[in-house]
Amino acid sequence: QNQEQNQEQNQEQNQEQNQKQNQKQSDKEANNRNPNPQKHNLGLSSVNPQKAHKFTPKLFDCIVTNPPWGQQTGKKLDLGWTYLQMLHRAWHVLKPGGRMVLLVLRGLMFIDILRRCGRWK
Numbered sequence: 514q515n516q517e518q519n520q521e522q523n524q525e526q527n528q529e530q531n532q533k534q535n536q537k538q539s540d541k542e543a544n545n546r547n548p549n550p551q552k553h554n555l556g557l558s559s560v561n562p563q564k565a566h567k568f569t570p571k572l573f574d575c576i577v578t579n580p581p582w583g584q585q586t587g588k589k590l591d592l593g594w595t596y597l598q599m600l601h602r603a604w605h606v607l608k609p610g611g612r613m614v615l616l617v618l619r620g621l622m623f624i625d626i627l628r629r630c631g632r633w634k
Contacts, residue, residue, distance in 0.1 A: 568606045576603050579616035592619070597626050604632075 580599055603613055617623050627633035 570605055571608045571611075572606050573611060574608055575612045575614070576607055577614040577616075578603065593622060593626060596623065597630070600626065600630065600632075 578599075580596055607613060615623060624633055
């Protein structure tokens, strides 16, 4: 009878350990799905593109941007040239293999610019 009780206790302990391990694994998976920005050194910032050259080259893994959809300066701007400058500054600070996400209104214009730069196939 003692042997049966010991087996039952061992089974209960094993079940508890398995439950704890499963909970830890679930917690870890949840953490990976919903990362804490501070823990993973993620952040949001607004950068004046005119000052982007001051950043260390190849500093960022990822850049997400929505270039200006319109500027009111009182004079006519060559948006293609403006966007090209913005892209060159972004590439300057993007690590090799890094990703750039562009939210754009003028998608065809950007594709044309990227083709001319050899960045779109």
